[in-house]
């Protein structure tokens with residue numbers, strides 16, 4: 001949990017941490033008969049596994065004695081990560097894969113089966129952050145790219161792998177990486193894609209309960225994590241690239257603040273451990289930071305029919321960001 005200070009989330013009137021008394025209870029399991037008791041020897045597939053949170057998950061799974069397939073659109077980073085994790089003793093293979101393309105994800109499913117003969121855990125984790133700016137000024141290419149990776153990419157993973165997992169007849173688990181942005185008032189391409197990822201995951205939970213009771217699902221909603229997400233442009237498939245940064249409501253100053261928050265965020269490996277615990281406990285919502293106050297604020301805005309102003313409650317600020325970023 002290095003790097004994250006919950007006391008940043010401070011009530012300026014009382015001087016108290018807003019999170020005092022709120023514990024993130026990852027350990028409280030909601031066990032079902034479909035629980036995966038043992039991860040040793042099972043096979044995990046992680047998209048976006050060459051970097052950041054995906055790599056953190058891969059490391060955590062390998063430590064559990066699992067076999068791991070990582071899929072990623074960036075071949076050089078993929079090769080480097082596979083080489084390093086193999087050198088550390090991991091049973092791991094890589095597959096170049098663009099999650100926004102169903103054929104590419106199908107091919108990764110095929111190569112996963114060729115490598116290990118089964119898939120028990122699927123982590124639809126690959127994701128990108130797009131442009132800033134008012135909704136109508138963000139390019140349609142940006143909307144399509146971000147939704148194509150962050151939402152349709154998750155759907156492609158479900159469509160390729162879940163039938164295989166059902167056919168196997170074993171217990172299995174799907175983890176979809178959304179974001180805390182998927183639980184707060186929506187904003188822009190990223191927020192919309194992550195809200196949709198949460199909704200997709202909630203629907204999958206019901207689908208599994210009705211049609212595939214041996215499968216479980218979690219939606220991972222991280223706060224700041226020390227990764228390369230701010231450099232997502234490196235994976236944008238084609239022009240036009242970022243053109244509107246100066247017009248973004250957050251602007252250059254806010255970009256710097258986000259960069260700093262991410263640089264001081266959780267270590268990806270700590271998120272990997274949260275995911276392992278979440279799978280074992282069959283916990284649906286996986287939160288990495290104690291930011292329940294912000295979720296409650298959003299929900300109260302809805303229930304009390306207030307305007308969706310501010311990501312955090314009055315008098316509080318988003319941890320890691322300056323006050324002016326609230327809206």
Ligand SMILES: NC(=O)c1ccc[n+]([C@@H]2O[C@H](COP(=O)([O-])OP(=O)(O)OC[C@H]3O[C@@H](n4cnc5c(N)ncnc54)[C@H](O)[C@@H]3O)[C@@H](O)[C@H]2O)c1
Nearest residue numbers: 048051052053072073098099126127179224225227228229
């Ligand atoms: N870092 C954070 O603070 C944070 C917070 C909340 C949610 N997330 C989410 O975590 C997930 C992982 O991101 P990260 O923070 O580790 O960033 P990252 O950039 O370090 O890793 C993302 C990985 O996804 C890969 N990728 C991008 N587009 C792809 C595509 N089309 N097909 C396959 N792979 C692709 C990248 O090459 C990269 O290896 C994302 O879904 C992101 O939205 C991150």
